[in-house]
Amino acid sequence: MWFTELLILAFEQETDVSTIEAEKQPTSQSPFREALRAFRQSWAGMLGLIILIAIALFSFVGPMVYGVDPFEIVWAPLTAPGEVATVPLGTDQLGRDMLAGLIHGGASTLFVGLTAGFLTVTIGILVGSMSGYYGGAVDEALMRLTEFFQVLPALLFAMVLVTIFPPSILIISIAIGIVSWPATARLTRAEFMRIRNLEYVNAARSIGAKNNRIIWRVILPNSLAPLIVSATLTIGIAILFEAGLSFLGLGDPNVFSWGMMIGAGREYILDAWWTISLPGFMIFLTVLGFSLVGDGLNDAFNPKLRER
Amino acid sequence: MSELLSVKDLVVDFRTRAGNARVLNHISLDLQEGEILGIVGESGCGKSMTALSVMGLIPSPPGNITSGSISLEGLELTSLSSRKMRDIRGNVISMIFQEPMTSLNPVFRIGDQIAESVLLHEKVSKKQAWARAVEMLEKVGIPEPAIRAKAYPHELSGGMRQRVMIGLALACKPRVLIADEPTTALDVTVQAQIFDLLRDLQRDTGTAIILITHDMGAVAELADRVAVMYAGHIIESGSTRDILDNPQHPYTKGLIACVPHLEDTPTDERPYLEEIEGVVPPLTELGSGCAFAPRCQYAMDHCRIEVPVIQPITDRHKVACFKVTEGVSA
């Protein structure tokens, strides 16, 4: 998806367009590539990207390098980090390896974040685009629906969903997605209402484009910039949300996640700082990474902030 | 008439990603007391930058006054501290902008906005400031000024808002008023009203006006003298009639000829408009020589090597073009 494209392009060698003579070989610069060039110049965005790559490597390559089962009891409970060489980051309250837990927790945390983020953006765009494009009665109906979800106490609603259904990380992701799409829907709606009135939309209509084409091929691509930024931030929020649910003991007990580690270790806060600080730090780092990338993307997509 | 404002050899540079852009290139201008000076040119020619330099409002960075001087009645503005410059802005020099919709603060009453400007620069009571505001609104031709002073900007039409802007700009009796495309956003019948207003106010108060515009018609209506700008240079200046009836620089000629002017007795014959080929070059890519040479049909080899300096050809008529000035000296 866009994220992988971003990864490839972000590290691609920069070509200086100004050195190519305009008369001889006109080179095309897509607005998307322009934005990525600007992204590469934003240190916040690049730092965020580096953090996220490090975390992804840690979570996905980690299990191959460090082959300890996170559920296996390997040493005495609550061994402090550095105390014993075989468990470098200590053990939790059951004597399980903290480092293995952190490595395996990463994948599920990222899964929840990305799935919930994807769901949020999908529902949000669907509702927001219909609402913003058609207006009138469609808009009224969809906006009332959006408001309904917006005023729901998100945490409580998610807790209800998770208690009704068996607590798997997929259900948790869906629950988070369902409670967090209204903001994206409103943003999409506002973008659609703005772009709907621009002349190129009228131009598309006057050359005989159908509504579907105008919505998906004309307006959506042009409203994507703020949506991508908000999606990035949504992922961070979803990860925090998952941590919150797990902390309350509503996580998936069969899967390691950082939130669940914090939840399990909360009774030992005073005696064993590492049981919650280490996963807490990982969550902090991941959310920070996504926020920084979001910031960088915002700078890149917003030409007013870009230096000319 | 004595000299009020004098700009000498002003150079302003902007640092951009594409390189250094010289937005003003050795500009010299002077403004006499009670005179209306028109500055014309296409977008990007530096006419608005000239205004911003005089106002001390060049965004910095990326902009920077590299050399030259701007002096107002002998006071050098380029070396003034930003606090002293603030005192001068709105007080001795004021400015009105193109967009009357966005240059008034929508959340305050128009009377308050004028009164605030008065309070900022003069030691008067709030009551006196309000009275001045009402007086200014009356002066700019707003009906029932005492009542309208309590109106918010959105309650007024575009023309009325531009009148309020003029009232605001003139509230502290400035010596110089800079009008940057003051009627571009307005309808032609309202534009005529604003021109009449500016002319009357200028006659009554003696405020000198710098009129920045792309419209030769506006210049013809209002200005005493005109300076034509191209790519950061002043390429021709002189009295309004000199420039409009006897333009010398090929660019000025083109600028006048390429506009379909309204004629009172149109003929059946409709020749194609004269074109100035190409576009204004990016300021970062100006080579040596005259900036207009690549688009000029009379360009000689000389023009591509050396930049022509603006020189007088008659008493007040000055041109920066080798073809013209060499012809005169030969």
Added chain:
Amino acid sequence: MTTEPLLEVKNLKVHFTKKKMFKEPTVVHAVDGVSFSIEKGKTLGIVGESGSGKTTTALAVLRLVPITDGEINLSGEKISHMEKDELRLARRHFQMIFQDPYSSLDPRCRVGDIVREPLDLMDIGDPDQRDQKVKDLFEQVGLRPELTNLFPHQFSGGQRQRVGLARALATEPDLIVCDEPVSALDVAVQAQILNVMRRLQEKMGLTYLFISHDLGVVQHLCDDVAVMYLGQVVEKADRKTLFTNPKHPYTKALLAAVPRVHANPDVAQRVALTGDPPSPINLPKGCRFAGRCPVALDKCATEPPALKDWGDGHLASCHLLEAN
């Protein structure tokens, strides 16, 4: 005058209704009973100030705003009453050039694709022919064909307007509606675009409906001119008659208000209009111009004048003309 007009607009009305809670809905009479026709290969200019309804008229002719009442015929086809797919396919016969070259091109499409899109949508020719057609169109509007791969932001305003012109020409339409196509451009670029438009008209026999507030441009380009005020045509004549012998006081004031470059501006002679046009919501009962008219009669405040022919197709609506 005997030829069948290409475009015929009869009593066109476009009203926008704004519903309000607890209040009577307000109705904006943007276009209120406008009729005109254009012969093939000619240009009709519509001039007026902001709020005169000239842009809404253009959008209505293009079927881009809902029509309240009236009829629009293009080459004998009643396009005002077409719906859905019939309308969609008929659109190839009438196209538009927009005012703002910056917002009229999709920033995420390559300019070649922008020009090609109408061909794809209307299913004209096979893919190879379409590529060739795009190249031809680029050449016709004065752009180098190898630029098709670039994006709109890489072009200057004038070049973008040429791309917009190429897009409008792609389906070989009979009518091109131009809404202030040059008013956002620098004067030197304006001349280039106006000349291209004229050359294309001569070569392809295009018909233009040209909307503008700039009387100089209208005088230069148009064969016939209609003056609109508050949703109605107040005067219409051929170019020469309208500018040499305007009949309606509004037209006279409009012409007088334009600054002249060469003639010595005789300020004293100017018919100064005071005030702004009234809002199109609460329309005056009589003549819509009466409130600002320097020569209004008593009758004007109560009775709307009818648009009448004063000879040779010179239409004007003013009580004063009848009084004389």
